[in-house]
Amino acid sequence: MSLPQVLIIDDEADIRALLELTLGRMNIETRSAGDVASAFALLEEYRFDLCLTDMRLPDGDGLDIVRHIEEHYRGLPVAVITAHGSMETAIAALKGGAFDFVCKPLNINELRALVRSALNLSKQAPSDGANAAAKLLGDSQAMKGVRALIERLARGQAPVYITGESGTGKELAARLIHDLGPRAGRPFVAVNCGAIPEQLMESEFFGHKKGSFTGAFGDKDGLFKTASGGTLFLDEVGDLPVPMQVKLLRAIQEKAVRPVGSQQEVAVDVRILSATHKNLHELVRTGAFRQDLYYRLNVIELVIPPLRERAEDIPTLAAHLATKLSTGHPLPLTPQALATLKKYGFPGNVRELENIMERALTLCEGDEIDVADLHLPGQASLHLVEEPVEGPAPFETPSYTGEQSLDEHLAQVERAAIEKALRDTHQNKTAAARELGITFRALRYKLEKLGIE
Numbered sequence: 228m229s230l231p232q233v234l235i236i237d238d239e240a241d242i243r244a245l246l247e248l249t250l251g252r253m254n255i256e257t258r259s260a261g262d263v264a265s266a267f268a269l270l271e272e273y274r275f276d277l278c279l280t281d282m283r284l285p286d287g288d289g290l291d292i293v294r295h296i297e298e299h300y301r302g303l304p305v306a307v308i309t310a311h312g313s314m315e316t317a318i319a320a321l322k323g324g325a326f327d328f329v330c331k332p333l334n335i336n337e338l339r340a341l342v343r344s345a346l347n348l349s350k351q352a353p354s355d356g357a358n359a360a361a362k363l364l365g366d367s368q369a370m371k372g373v374r375a376l377i378e379r380l381a382r383g384q385a386p387v388y389i390t391g392e393s394g395t396g397k398e399l400a401a402r403l404i405h406d407l408g409p410r411a412g413r414p415f416v417a418v419n420c421g422a423i424p425e426q427l428m429e430s431e432f433f434g435h436k437k438g439s440f441t442g443a444f445g446d447k448d449g450l451f452k453t454a455s456g457g458t459l460f461l462d463e464v465g466d467l468p469v470p471m472q473v474k475l476l477r478a479i480q481e482k483a484v485r486p487v488g489s490q491q492e493v494a495v496d497v498r499i500l501s502a503t504h505k506n507l508h509e510l511v512r513t514g515a516f517r518q519d520l521y522y523r524l525n526v527i528e529l530v531i532p533p534l535r536e537r538a539e540d541i542p543t544l545a546a547h548l549a550t551k552l553s554t555g556h557p558l559p560l561t562p563q564a565l566a567t568l569k570k571y572g573f574p575g576n577v578r579e580l581e582n583i584m585e586r587a588l589t590l591c592e593g594d595e596i597d598v599a600d601l602h603l604p605g606q607a608s609l610h611l612v613e614e615p616v617e618g619p620a621p622f623e624t625p626s627y628t629g630e631q632s633l634d635e636h637l638a639q640v641e642r643a644a645i646e647k648a649l650r651d652t653h654q655n656k657t658a659a660a661r662e663l664g665i666t667f668r669a670l671r672y673k674l675e676k677l678g679i680e
């Protein structure tokens with residue numbers, strides 16, 4: 228078996244020597260260049276498994292290297308070495324497709340960890356990018372930009388923080404980052420941070436030892452362990468209680484977790500992606516979210532714009548959804564129906580469009596979906612005869628027959644109330660929670676528990 232080959236690019240001979248020595252001790256072969264031109268020449272002549280480049284070079288910079296590799300040697304991971312405190316250049320490199328970055332002065336342990344994980348990952352089979360990329364649809368400039376950025380971010384291992392309104396496709400984006408990257412063959416574990424009861428959180432994330440608390444009947448792997456080698460997606464990360472934020476930050480920094488009831492830390496290699504539709508920055512300001520964790524998660528922000536700002540995507544999405552949701556021949560939308568959709572505000576974004584299409588396909592009696600079939604809120608339903616509503620019936624309360632347990636009955640009542648609130652608010656969970664007089668977090672938990680989606 229041949230040794231891994233690493234290309235080192237730095238204009239300072241001392242740093243080159245330090246890197247050669249460190250990597251040499253890891254049983255890695257290196258070649259070094261002092262400037263961009265000689266780096267390009269080496270790249271052309273030899274095959275490498277990793278490239279480590281300084282940011283400032285005599286005839287260009289590290290970004291030139293990142294771009295060149297991106298264009299000609301895709302799949303070759305490149306990590307940049309940045310001067311301490313120049314986070315902007317590090318972020319630019321990551322957004323350009325760099326694998327990771329290390330700061331000067333170099334911390335040798337950190338460097339070794341980076342090299343090891345880059346070499347491990349580049350051994351894994353490359354993923355079928357073309358197919359996966361097709362899943363995040365939309366031809367608007369904005370969506371093209373999002374897709375291009377996702378493809379580059381997929382190659383790295385830095386945390387990505389995905390923001391966007393409810394239903395914009397944040398989870399789908401997270402999956403794509405995983406599927407298009409070298410971790411694709413490993414698990415993608417998504418966790419809704421708002422849905423785990425607070426007292427179970429530590430054990431859910433880090434696992435536990437048998438007997439570590441009442442009810443811990445056996446050893447249990449945590450989410451970090453389950454996601455090992457892959458990606459852990461922290462959805463609704465703004466819902467994490469503060470004590471858990473502290474523990475999570477530690478796990479991410481140390482790349483190790485300690486199961487509840489265990490004395491030993493276990494090393495874990497997971498890429499962390501997170502998302503929220505909340506304004507995390509605002510939560511930091513009010514003290515509900517720790518600033519240190521915020522900076523850790525938010526190295527790179529991926530913004531998914533709301534659907535109303537990319538109305539050009541609506542025809543493609545609607546057609547795709549019609550095909551996905553119908554069994555036989557999908558019904559087409561009339562030009563008027565499409566025009567109406569393009570003008571609609573979509574507070575619930577793509578998920579709302581999905582619901583609108585589903586309802587339209589179910590209720591439509593003609594062979595085209597027309598404006599009236601969309602039942603958009605505030606739209607006069609000319610063709611629809613509304614059932615007369617008597618009084619302010621909040622929802623159909625299922626009556627208690629005594630045939631089921633009280634718990635089952637209460638679950639049914641709860642379900643009816645939640646479904647009604649979701650209908651009233653066109654699936655806007657924030658508004659539905661408000662209508663029900665419970666927190667968003669509580670609603671998420673109940674939805675999961677009752678299996679409503």
Ligand SMILES: Nc1ncnc2c1ncn2[C@@H]1O[C@H](COP(=O)(O)OP(=O)(O)OP(=O)(O)O)[C@@H](O)[C@H]1O
Nearest residue numbers: 362363364392393394395396397398399504577578
């Ligand atoms: N660009 C897109 N192309 C195709 N389907 C999409 C796109 N964006 C979103 N969807 C679909 O819309 C639905 C909502 O997407 P997703 O769950 O990823 O949104 P989200 O931003 O995580 O929502 P929430 O804030 O409610 O968690 C999913 O069924 C997803 O497959």
Ligand SMILES: [Mg+2]
Nearest residue numbers: 397398462502
């Ligand atoms: Mg989501």
